[in-house]
Every structure is written in C-alpha cells, then in structure tokens.
Amino acid sequence: MQDMVVLVTGTDTYKYMKLEDNFKTFNVVHAELNAGEGVSKEYTCHTMANDTIQYVIGTALGEILVVNMRGEFLLSVPQCPGMRIDCILPWTRGLICAGPDGMIFPYEATQNES
16 A cells, blocks of 8 residues: 655645554654755645656745655755745646736746656
C-alpha cells in the first residue's frame, strides 16, 4: 500500500504528515519547509502537480515552491508573478495561478522543470 500523506499550509504553517495506524493518527514528518533565506513562509495555497510526484505551493509574495513527495523543498520556480497567489491548479501543460483582482498566471513546464 502506498503511503497516504496530507499537506497542510497556511501563514507560518507547513505540515507534511503521513496517515498511519489504520487511518487513526497523523505522523508529522516535516513541521517546516526549509526553502532558504528570503522565501515567504506565508503559504496561501497548494496543489499536487500533474505528475503526482510533487506538490506545488503558492505564497503571499507570489513565489511558487516545488516540494517532493517526501515533503522536502526542491526548487523555487523562476519568474514568478511577484504578487499574492491565492489559488494554484495543475494544468495539462504546467500550472495556472490566480491572484488578486482576478489575475491569472499560466506557467508552462519545460523539459528541465518536469
């Protein structure tokens, strides 16, 4: 059976947990995301990427962070919108982010980003 995991994000909140004990308990594997200096800890949204082996997290500063399925930071997507990301969704060719005032930011994945 594949591990069942839960990701919880919010302001100063990052919890990567595994569901254990016959669906009765959560084991916190990571209680924080070590994304480096200057990266916002105000996580506003997250989703699973199309390939289902990565999570993608949006921040209040408009950053897009990629996390592996073990809950560990992989990379920050270059050329992020620089404004709050309120919603992030997988798209057949990458990601679609939405921000204030109905702004939409599509991101197409390249071979190096897959």
